[in-house]
Amino acid sequence: MMMWLKDHLAVLPVLLPAITAALLLLMGDHGAGSRSGHGHRKLLWARRLSLASAFLGLLLAAWLVQRAGSGELITYRAGDWPAPFGILLLVDRxxxxxxxxxxxxxxxxxxxACGGWDAHGRYFHALFQFQLMGLAGAFVTGDLFNLFVFFxxxxxxxxxxxxxxxxxxxxxxxxxYVVLNLLASALFLIGAALVYAKxxxxxxxxxxxRVPQVSGPDAALLQVAAWVLFVVFGFKAALMPMAMWLPNTYASACAPVAALFAIMTKVGVYAILRVHGVVFGASAGASALTVEPVLLPLALATSLTGVLGALAARTLARLVAWLTVASVGTVLAGLGLFGTAAWGAALYYMLNSTLVIAALFMLAELVAAQRGEAQGLLVPASPLAQPTLLGLMLLLAAASTAGLPPLxxxxxxxxxxxxxxxxxxAVSFWAVVLGVGFxxxxxxxxxxxxxxxHVRDDAPAAASAGGSAKLVTATASLLLASVLMSVAAAPVQRYTEAAAVQLMDLSTYAEAALPEQGGAAARSTRPYDGRMPSPPAGAQ
Structure with missing residues (x-):
């Protein structure tokens, strides 16, 4: 059994939520209207199955981090077709x-979500697992087209x-949200087609x-493809001026969905690093660093716009949504420095900001639920049922988001x-990062x-009781994970820096992904001649 797991380790993060989602669909609708009798029992079983799958996914991810931490590149070839002809999954640091x-x-x-939100709509748990499947696939895919598929x-x-x-x-x-993402998806296909054509x-x-071997007019067309993909990934990551869709979208979503969406912008960040930092990076010849002159200033502008939007926000949820934009801007600013040390620092910062932003979205709902008609509006209202607990949680999240030591x-x-x-x-970078923190x-x-x-003592208490233990512990666990990052700062920092360094080791990736093609030595001397590549001998 262990041998089978090791052989299929790279594909398991995708298969686990996919199989779970299929089982949940077979169980039938377990959402709205199923609060009694048989429907309620289905909801309970759906919760158990979904939570068990998410827990297994956490253990599997921890195992992969341990394996990848040694520098091993874990590969899986779907259908045993060799890359670049088949679907390759690759897990690195x-x-x-x-x-x-x-x-x-x-x-x-x-x-x-199991505290009640999952019963407010249909097939919540199945959809949740499908989203986890897409996230996992985007992070382990070894090619640009399947990145689009999992997107x-x-x-x-x-x-x-x-x-x-x-x-x-x-x-x-x-x-x-749907219309804008459909347009971005169409651009993604155009960019990928241009890359494949050249x-x-x-x-x-x-x-x-192969990209460094392209020159002349073909290199110019590759640069166009790089810009098209940059627009797509910038939209997904909420990079200015393509970030204005995010605050209203995230602030309008229910708390657990908005918290899960905190990881979605990081898919865009990941794609920018993987495609524009490596494929079109410093070693890309005539197509090298196409977006380098604009990524850093746009990222700094994103961070500034996000924090100014947070200052102008009239609800707590909208404030957190704008802080999502600000944090993404800081991460992308680190990537825009185009150095492995900066990339490692950006990855470390991204881990913490994602955890804290997710916690803040759920905390915003806990606070709003105890303020009566005012809900999340930033106006005086009746006293909260749990002011000390929720206040301390907000204080911890604020200190970590702003960048106060030792968090x-x-x-x-x-x-x-x-x-x-x-x-x-450097001067602009320091000014923006410190200013945004303040x-x-x-x-x-x-x-x-x-x-x-600023509470109204004359107003009746909005809620007779505070948030349930389930809701509070879920929110607190994300903040605790952030605190643990301070305790384990040194090993986490070493891992993120090693991940950044590994990305630039192109020959190692070629040997792991293209063993039948002779790795980097053979491929680097064989520029693309404009013809369709021939499949390997014996392939059907």
Whole structure:
């Protein structure tokens, strides 16, 4: 059994949620209208199955991180077709890290949803698992086309989850979300087609070797393809000026869905790093670093816009949505420095910001549920039932988001500032990162003072009881995971830096992904001649 698991380890993160989702669909509808009798029992079993799958996914991701941490590249060839002809799944340090981050967010969010949100719509757990399948596939795929496929899987699930619980605001925001993502998907296909037309492959390891061999007019067309893909990935990551869709969308979604969506912007970040940092990176010849001049300034602008939006927000959920944009901007600014030290720092910061943002979305609902008609509006209202507990949780999240020591937000920003030293944009980088941290603290302090101190004593208590233990523990577990990142800062930092360094080892990727083609030595001397590549001998 263990041997079988090791042989199929790279595909298991995709198969586990896919099989779980299929089983949940076979169980029938377990959502709205199923609160009594047989329907209630189906809902309980759906919760158990979904939680068990998410827990197994967490253990599997931890195993993959342990395996990948040694530098091993774990590959899986679907149908035993060799790359670049077949579907290749490849888990490296970065992919394993993203799988673990997804699992660390998914399990507490699912536990929170089991507090009642999963019964507000149809097939919540099946859709949740399909989204996890898409996320996992995006992080382990070894080629550009299947990155598109898994993007579509997670997006289709997110379309329905976006309107989970119904409501006019969700349907309006969901419509915009669907239309914009469909346009981005069309651009993705165009960009991938242009890349294939000029290289004859979409395999990441193969592309990293073939792109430097393209020159002249073909290199110019590859640069166009790189820009098209950058627009797509920038939209997915919420990079300015393509980020304006996110605040309203995330603020309108129900709390567990918005918390899960905190990981979705990181798929765009991951794609930018994998495609524009490596394939079109420093070694890409005439197509090298196509987006380098614009990524850093756009990322800094994104971070500034996000924090200014948070200061202007009138609800706590919208404030958190804008902070999502600000945190993505900080991560992308680290990637925009284009150095392995900066990439490692950006990955460390991304881990913490994702956990804290997810926790803040759920915390925003816990607070809103205890404020009567005011809900999440930043106006004085009746006292909360759990002011001390929720106040301390918000204080911890605010301190980590703003980057106060000794929390991981501070450690990540310190690593980024150090990596920016000596860069041409160092002064602007320092000013924006430190300024955004201060304004983040100011915005969350303002919100906290209104929510917990500016209360109307003449108003009746909004809720006789606070949030249930299930909702509170789910939210607190994400904040605890963030705190643990401070305790284990040194090994996590070493891992993220090793992940960044590994990305630039193109020959190792070629040997793991293209063994039948002779690895980097053979491929780098064989530029694409414009003809369709021949399949290997014996292939059908």
């Amino acid at each position: 970065l992919g394993a890290l993203m799988l673990l981050l997804s699992a660390c967010v998914a399990l507490p969010v699912l536990w929170y 579509e899987v997670l997006l289709i699930a997110s379309y329905v989850l976006m309107v989970h619980g119904q409501g006019g605001a969700r349907f309006k925001a969901g419509l915009h 290289t004859g492959t979409l395999n990441f390891a193969d592309l990293a070797l 991981p937000g501070f450690i990540g920003k310190l690593m980024l500032l150090e990596a920016a030293s000596g860069h041409a944009w 304004l983040t603290l100011l915005g969350l302090a303002r919100a906290g003072s209104i929510l917990f101190w």
